[in-house]
Amino acid sequence: MLSPPTQFKLQRIETPVGPIALVTMDNGEDWTKPNTFGEHALRSLEDVLEQLKTPDWRGLLLTGKPFVFAVGADIDEFGEITPERARLGGAAGHELFGRIRDLPFITLAAINGAALGGGVEIALHCDYRTLSSSVRHFACPEVLLGLIPGWGGTQLIPQLIGAERAVKFIVENPLRQNRMLSAQQALEAGFADELLEPVEFLDESLAILIQKIEAGESKRRPRADLSDVAEVCRKARARLDGQVHGATPAPYRALDLIEGAATWLLEEGYRAEEDALAELLPGPQAQASVYAFNLVERRAKRGVGVPDAAPRRVDRIGIVGAGLMARQLALLALRRLEVPIVLRDLTQDQVDEARSWIAGELDELTRAGRIGEAKARFLSSLVTGGTEWDVFADCDLVLEAVFEEMRVKKEVFAELERVVSPECILATNTSSLSVTEMGADLEHPERVVGMHFFNPVAVLPLVELVRTPETDDVTLATAWAVAGKLRKRGVLVRDAPAFVVNRLLARQGSVITDALDHGNTVDETDEAVLRLGLPMAPSVLLQLVGPNVANHVRHTLHEAWPDRFPLSATLESLATGGEPVVVEHAPRTVDEIHEAVLEAMADEVRHMIEEGVVAEAADVDTCLILGAGYPFWLGGITKHLDQTGVSQRVVGRPLAELAAAS
Amino acid sequence: MAELREVVYVDGVRTAFGRATPDGLFSKTRADDMAVKAVRAVLRRNPQLPPEKIDDVIFAATAQVGDQGLTLGRDVALLAGLPKSVPGFAVDRMCAGALTATTAGAGEIAMGAADFVLVGGVEHMGHHPMGADVDFNPRFIAEQIVDESAAVMGQTAENLHDAFSYLTKEDADAYAVESQRKAGTAWDEGVMDEIVVPMSVFTDEGWTVAARDEFLRPETTMEALAGLRTPFRAGGRVTAGNSAGLTDGATAALIASAAAAGEIGLVPKMRLVGFAYAGVEPELMGLGPVPATHKVLERAELTMADVGLFEVNEPFAVQVLTWCEGVGIGPDDPRLNPYGGAIACGHPLAATGVRLMAQLARGFRDRPEARYGLTALCIGLGMGAAILWENLQNGA
Numbered sequence A: 001m002l003s004p005p006t007q008f009k010l011q012r013i014e015t016p017v018g019p020i021a022l023v024t025m026d027n028g029e030d031w032t033k034p035n036t037f038g039e040h041a042l043r044s045l046e047d048v049l050e051q052l053k054t055p056d057w058r059g060l061l062l063t064g065k066p067f068v069f070a071v072g073a074d075i076d077e078f079g080e081i082t083p084e085r086a087r088l089g090g091a092a093g094h095e096l097f098g099r100i101r102d103l104p105f106i107t108l109a110a111i112n113g114a115a116l117g118g119g120v121e122i123a124l125h126c127d128y129r130t131l132s133s134s135v136r137h138f139a140c141p142e143v144l145l146g147l148i149p150g151w152g153g154t155q156l157i158p159q160l161i162g163a164e165r166a167v168k169f170i171v172e173n174p175l176r177q178n179r180m181l182s183a184q185q186a187l188e189a190g191f192a193d194e195l196l197e198p199v200e201f202l203d204e205s206l207a208i209l210i211q212k213i214e215a216g217e218s219k220r221r222p223r224a225d226l227s228d229v230a231e232v233c234r235k236a237r238a239r240l241d242g243q244v245h246g247a248t249p250a251p252y253r254a255l256d257l258i259e260g261a262a263t264w265l266l267e268e269g270y271r272a273e274e275d276a277l278a279e280l281l282p283g284p285q286a287q288a289s290v291y292a293f294n295l296v297e298r299r300a301k302r303g304v305g306v307p308d309a310a311p312r313r314v315d316r317i318g319i320v321g322a323g324l325m326a327r328q329l330a331l332l333a334l335r336r337l338e339v340p341i342v343l344r345d346l347t348q349d350q351v352d353e354a355r356s357w358i359a360g361e362l363d364e365l366t367r368a369g370r371i372g373e374a375k376a377r378f379l380s381s382l383v384t385g386g387t388e389w390d391v392f393a394d395c396d397l398v399l400e401a402v403f404e405e406m407r408v409k410k411e412v413f414a415e416l417e418r419v420v421s422p423e424c425i426l427a428t429n430t431s432s433l434s435v436t437e438m439g440a441d442l443e444h445p446e447r448v449v450g451m452h453f454f455n456p457v458a459v460l461p462l463v464e465l466v467r468t469p470e471t472d473d474v475t476l477a478t479a480w481a482v483a484g485k486l487r488k489r490g491v492l493v494r495d496a497p498a499f500v501v502n503r504l505l506a507r508q509g510s511v512i513t514d515a516l517d518h519g520n521t522v523d524e525t526d527e528a529v530l531r532l533g534l535p536m537a538p539s540v541l542l543q544l545v546g547p548n549v550a551n552h553v554r555h556t557l558h559e560a561w562p563d564r565f566p567l568s569a570t571l572e573s574l575a576t577g578g579e580p581v582v583v584e585h586a587p588r589t590v591d592e593i594h595e596a597v598l599e600a601m602a603d604e605v606r607h608m609i610e611e612g613v614v615a616e617a618a619d620v621d622t623c624l625i626l627g628a629g630y631p632f633w634l635g636g637i638t639k640h641l642d643q644t645g646v647s648q649r650v651v652g653r654p655l656a657e658l659a660a661a662s
Numbered sequence B: 001m002a003e004l005r006e007v008v009y010v011d012g013v014r015t016a017f018g019r020a021t022p023d024g025l026f027s028k029t030r031a032d033d034m035a036v037k038a039v040r041a042v043l044r045r046n047p048q049l050p051p052e053k054i055d056d057v058i059f060a061a062t063a064q065v066g067d068q069g070l071t072l073g074r075d076v077a078l079l080a081g082l083p084k085s086v087p088g089f090a091v092d093r094m095c096a097g098a099l100t101a102t103t104a105g106a107g108e109i110a111m112g113a114a115d116f117v118l119v120g121g122v123e124h125m126g127h128h129p130m131g132a133d134v135d136f137n138p139r140f141i142a143e144q145i146v147d148e149s150a151a152v153m154g155q156t157a158e159n160l161h162d163a164f165s166y167l168t169k170e171d172a173d174a175y176a177v178e179s180q181r182k183a184g185t186a187w188d189e190g191v192m193d194e195i196v197v198p199m200s201v202f203t204d205e206g207w208t209v210a211a212r213d214e215f216l217r218p219e220t221t222m223e224a225l226a227g228l229r230t231p232f233r234a235g236g237r238v239t240a241g242n243s244a245g246l247t248d249g250a251t252a253a254l255i256a257s258a259a260a261a262g263e264i265g266l267v268p269k270m271r272l273v274g275f276a277y278a279g280v281e282p283e284l285m286g287l288g289p290v291p292a293t294h295k296v297l298e299r300a301e302l303t304m305a306d307v308g309l310f311e312v313n314e315p316f317a318v319q320v321l322t323w324c325e326g327v328g329i330g331p332d333d334p335r336l337n338p339y340g341g342a343i344a345c346g347h348p349l350a351a352t353g354v355r356l357m358a359q360l361a362r363g364f365r366d367r368p369e370a371r372y373g374l375t376a377l378c379i380g381l382g383m384g385a386a387i388l389w390e391n392l393q394n395g396a
Helices: A039-051 A083-101 A118-124 A141-145 A153-161 A163-175 A183-189 A201-214 A229-244 A250-261 A266-280 A284-302 A324-337 A348-367 A373-381 A406-419 A435-439 A473-485 A501-517 A522-530 A538-545 A547-560 A569-575 A590-611 A617-628 A638-643 A646-651 B031-045 B072-079 B097-110 B153-163 B169-188 B222-226 B258-263 B282-287 B289-300 B317-327 B349-366
Strands: A007-015 A018-026 A059-064 A068-070 A106-111 A114-116 A128-132 A194-196 A317-320 A341-344 A383-386 A397-400 A425-428 A448-453 A462-467 A489-494 B007-015 B054-060 B088-091 B116-124 B199-203 B206-210 B247-257 B270-279 B307-312 B372-379 B383-391
Touching: A007 A039, A007 A201, A007 B206, A018 A039, A018 A201, A018 B206, A039 A083, A059 A068, A059 A118, A059 A201, A068 A118, A083 A118, A083 A266, A106 A118, A106 A201, A114 A118, A118 A153, A128 A183, A128 A201, A141 A163, A141 A250, A141 A284, A153 A163, A153 A250, A153 A266, A163 A229, A163 A250, A183 A194, A194 A201, A201 B199, A229 A250, A250 A266, A284 A489, A284 A617, A284 A638, A317 A324, A317 A406, A324 A341, A324 A348, A324 A448, A324 A473, A341 A348, A348 A373, A348 A383, A373 A383, A397 A406, A406 A425, A406 A435, A425 A435, A425 A473, A435 A448, A448 A473, A462 A473, A462 A617, A473 A489, A489 A617, A501 A522, A501 A538, A501 A547, A501 A569, A501 A590, A501 A617, A522 A538, A522 A590, A538 A547, A547 A569, A590 A617, A590 A638, A590 A646, A617 A638, A638 A646, B007 B031, B007 B097, B007 B258, B007 B349, B031 B072, B031 B116, B031 B247, B054 B072, B054 B097, B054 B349, B072 B088, B072 B116, B088 B097, B097 B116, B097 B247, B097 B270, B097 B349, B097 B383, B116 B349, B153 B282, B153 B317, B169 B222, B169 B317, B247 B258, B247 B349, B270 B289, B270 B349, B282 B289, B282 B317, B282 B372, B289 B317, B289 B372, B289 B383, B307 B349, B307 B383, B317 B372, B349 B372, B349 B383
Parallel strands: A018 A059, A059 A106, A068 A114, A106 A128, A128 A194, A317 A341, A317 A397, A341 A383, A397 A425, A425 A448, A462 A489, B054 B088, B054 B116, B307 B372
Antiparallel strands: A007 A018, A448 A462, B007 B247, B007 B270, B116 B247, B199 B206, B270 B383, B372 B383
């Protein structure tokens, strides 16, 4: 898992203007393992800089191995770091990158592939930049990781492209689902001098450097007009408050540093970045973010608990139902798998309406240039449906997305079993019902599996893959493979009411509705939860899900665990279109509600691990990040609960130390 | 049938030629990327030609597998960014690949089927060692259709020494020393800078620029060559010093109908007069260019005396010496390979033809008095190729 150390490799190129240093960043691996800057890499850069001290060099061109420039600092060196080491790491980069900037000859960064974080920053220390038009990842994602671009980025970026664009690039893009720039966008933002075709990118970049040397062009010290920086940062802070509610210090710190760039000398800026790194990197938000990054980008991508069995081919998919969720699932399966999709509902009108909705969505995608017109026509033609059960006869997998009622679901599976082959996988998108019970009366319950998607399906990457005691390996492996082809991340959960995300949110909801039942206002309960920096207030989420659905889930959970999931007068009322109901006027402070929410979640995670719903806390966190948009800086939720001592208080030890009994 | 049209050579380039070894300059570079580089250099040097006017792209490779395997002409056209309306195909006549691409393109132009054709060749002998994917038919040996030695080019060169026993190892070495010296001078005088396009290549030591031939050894001496091993036969005469090394390289050229070139303001360097291919005994494949040369001259009703410049491939010094014998000129004739040959720069099989054409075109400029010139090569399995050109750079 550790990336091999990146080397800076120096080649001397004789040109008509004299020798040019061609420096390649290369870790000796292919593009799937990108260049990163760890201690090794920095030492190797220092060696090259020593060799560049001889007086005859006329220029330097810095580039990456094929398809990759550099993706920044080596995240594996971040864990458990001390403030001193964080500061030293920052200072080492400043010293070396600063020496590149101060080389007595012209330097050009030829950005041939992905450039992230430190990769962007080293390029900014060069005088000129060319960009290959094939570059799709150009960004400083540090703020997402609870950090700041700390190798000169907060200083050089505003000086190059101005305050407004710097704030967007450094602070806002990382918090917008880690938005990255394409080459064209990076050029338009002012990061590069030339956009070049990839085919002869390096040759042309070298020609540009030679031309600049020949023309006697000088070193560059860009100084954008930063007179608006205070105003830009003030507005950005206000937007931030609305978004992260002060829950993570990094974006605020980044704004301070951008503001400082207007007046500081670069050396002063470097020191301020080092101060920020020393504070932020060992801090809880950055440490939680590194944990979250590893969960999402490494652990979940790998998949934990994938059975060894070979998945079955899935060449025809049935969807039971034609409602909103069913349509979204049909569209997703159609786009990603490009196989025939069969829909069934009670009336032909419902089916036809779903088909025309899908056709309309495909039209939208065509208009947006995402798919070709001919492809859209073909995909449209793959969607058929009817009102009889035998439409599903040849399906390899049927996913039901009908009303959340056990009786209805069991009927659906019974009807399906009459028409499909014994191997056809029967999957349910239920959000809270028992998958085991759903398959209990079937002749072949071993082909039943839960595939719980999250709304909006196109946005949230999580699928809870629910295994019952009967589910066989081939069925689970196939569900896993299908989830992967749908470009979703699967997390394996054992069949238990509401699985992971909904159960935790419901537990949180039980604290909130209890507060409302006791006379707290919606504003107060919202504030108590938003303080974590969540993307959405609980009241908004409740409206999105629908109070009746939430109440339905509450009842299901109440049946299982009446103590932890009490029924709520307010929720009952909201579910039928009414107002909150105060049962007893005994409001709590926002702080108290906040604490109660955290304690309830710690307690519920403990129960989930003890019951073996998930194998460990990491699964819970993965689910919350990918299925509920929980932020990196909480590390899902358990990292935060462990860091703040809530776990210790409620469970007696960190949740990270719990493991499922089985 | 329509009247045949005049075919002209407009321009041609090559990459530097590298050693086909794991530590060679191009070892981590794809063959088709090298061909793309050459094609784009030709287009960049001739901006008058709108790419959509190119009617065909014909590329040669001997090993048509792997990075040389995807119908090269089309593969290279797409990768070079030519409009998708431009078609292409691949040819193989071993060492005469690029010459055959040229004559095939010339045929299309002469017939009126095309106005502009890109031709060239590539051989990454490091990625595709000679004969690596070849399944020799056992009948060749069982029925004595060819001598066993015909499959190994170095052995055919030893066979030439046997057949012409008065051509000694010293003669071959002397020729090689001279080839290296002439090539060195050509590089020093900037001749090669007009033909060789530098290309950045990725290596284990990072990106570098391939700008100079790896085989070039202008300081080569008779003494140094005398001690080299004879790998093809104990006590033999063929050494690494008096033959061309195994090479990675690519070439590309633009040929056109004379009228179409003129219309868009291209200034052609040579006119194609005629061409000929011939067959000889496979185990003496080096003799191939002799009958090919005779044939093309006869058809053009010209004699050797009319030809002012020769660019003859040099896979083996002895092969050139036998050609000199066969056509009646001395190996030191100043008209022969004035910029050195494959012994100094290497011989990437199917690519070499365009290198010869590019050097001939440059030679014509230096020698306006030369009216005709010849490009010729020997070909494995016993063949020879020759194209006769007329100098258009003589102010006429």
